[in-house]
Structures are given as structure tokens and as C-alpha cells.
Amino acid sequence: MNVLAIMGSPRKGEATDLLVDKAIEGVRSKASDCNVKKLNLIDYDIQHCRNCLICRDSRTTEPVSKCSIRDDMDQICIDVLDSDALIFGTPVHMGYATGLMMSFLERICWVFAKPEKNILSIRGCPLPRSDRKRKSVTIVTSGIVPPMYRKLCNQAAPLIKGVIKDSLNARTVGDMYAGDIEHKGVECYFGKAFKLGSKLV
Numbered sequence: 001m002n003v004l005a006i007m008g009s010p011r012k013g014e015a016t017d018l019l020v021d022k023a024i025e026g027v028r029s030k031a032s033d034c035n036v037k038k039l040n041l042i043d044y045d046i047q048h049c050r051n052c053l054i055c056r057d058s059r060t061t062e063p064v065s066k067c068s069i070r071d072d073m074d075q076i077c078i079d080v081l082d083s084d085a086l087i088f089g090t091p092v093h094m095g096y097a098t099g100l101m102m103s104f105l106e107r108i109c110w111v112f113a114k115p116e117k118n119i120l121s122i123r124g125c126p127l128p129r130s131d132r133k134r135k136s137v138t139i140v141t142s143g144i145v146p147p148m149y150r151k152l153c154n155q156a157a158p159l160i161k162g163v164i165k166d167s168l169n170a171r172t173v174g175d176m177y178a179g180d181i182e183h184k185g186v187e188c189y190f191g192k193a194f195k196l197g198s199k200l201v
């Protein structure tokens with residue numbers, strides 16, 4: 001099993017990064033022989049999507065179409081393609097996923113999907129280019145908004161869940177919100193992140 005962890009905080013070694021590591025430990029506790037790759041998005045050259053739509057309009061029958069931009073997403077797309085399970089981690093920035101995570105999601109959106117799904121009267125919504133099924137979990141951290149108010153502050157988890165379902169054929173098997181980290185600290189969420197990771201196996 002190939003597990004790909006995608007960490008969208010600009011800060012390494014802080015809350016989101018630590019919880020993603022705990023989720024990886026959880027996966028390994030159940031599948032010691034799995035291959036795990038972790039991408040700290042901050043370390044990569046990921047340019048902004050330019051809306052040229054070359055990827056969307058590609059007629060390729062491959063599971064991934066080609067983006068017009070040449071940067072580290074070339075390799076990252078291969079990693080995503082090879083993955084069976086995904087771990088997403090992002091802090092909320094103003095209630096949403098970080099800009100880093102958003103840039104990543106925009107870049108995978110049409111590369112992994114073709115505009116062939118119709119929802120209600122909307123034609124041309126994303127449909128995964130490949131039938132390969134994946135599992136996914138999402139970890140969201142926030143500085144001050146406690147878990148009881150998560151709905152007010154967490155647009156990140158539903159966004160990630162939607163994009164990866166529509167583009168990567170990935171089913172979210174669990175998510176967690178680690179809120180109020182500034183007061184509660186992050187350690188109290190370690191157990192939850194570990195359990196979440198183990199759900200991927």
C-alpha cells in the first residue's frame with residue numbers, strides 16, 4: 001500500500017505537521033510494510049494555477065492530463081497517481097485551508113478529472129479520469145476556535161473532501177479538527193490522529 005501525506009502548513013514541526021506524523025504512525029501500526037511518502041508543500045515549487053484549462057480540455061485517456069506549467073507538480077502528480085491512501089493536513093487560515101493547500105488542490109483539480117459529470121443542470125463538472133479507488137483522511141488544526149465551534153471555522157475539511165472525491169476518486173474515511181491549539185496545545189490530539197491514520201488500512 002502506498003500512502004501519501006500532504007502537509008499544507010508553512011510551519012514544519014508545529015501542530016499540523018506533528019498530527020500528520022501521528023497519523024502516519026497510526027497507518028504503520030497496522031501496515032508496517034506500507035510505503036509512506038510525506039510532502040511538506042512548503043518545500044516544493046508549486047506555482048499558481050493559471051486557468052489555461054489545457055489540463056481540463058485534454059482528450060487524453062491517461063489517468064492524468066498534462067498541466068502547462070513545469071514545476072514540482074510534475075513529480076507530485078506521479079506520487080498522487082501511485083497512492084492508495086492519502087493523509088491531508090492543513091491549518092485553517094481565516095477559516096479555510098492554507099494558500100499552500102489551495103494552490104495544490106487547484107493544480108490537481110482538472111489534471112486528475114475530466115469535465116464529464118452533470119450535476120442538476122450544471123454540465124461539465126469534474127469526474128475522475130481514473131477508476132482507481134483511494135482512501136483518505138483529513139486533519140485540520142486551528143489556533144483559537146474550539147472544537148464545539150468547528151462548523152464556524154472549518155471550511156477546509158469539506159473542501160478537501162469534495163475535491164479529492166471529484167478528482168482523485170478518493171473516499172474520506174475520517175477527519176479530525178484539532179481546535180484551539182493555542183490554549184489546549186497539540187498533544188491532547190495525538191491519540192485521535194493516530195487512530196485516524198489507522199483507519200486508512
Ligand SMILES: Cc1cc2nc3c(=O)[nH]c(=O)nc-3n(C[C@H](O)[C@H](O)[C@H](O)COP(=O)(O)O)c2cc1C
Pocket residue numbers: 009010011014015016017091092093094095096141142143144145153180181
Ligand atoms: C493567516 C492566518 C489565519 C488564521 N486564521 C485562523 C482562524 O480563522 N481561526 C483560528 O482558530 N485560527 C486561525 N489561525 C491560526 C492557525 O490556524 C493556527 O496557528 C494553527 O495551529 C497553525 O497550524 P501549524 O501550527 O501547523 O502551523 C490563523 C493563522 C494564520 C497565519
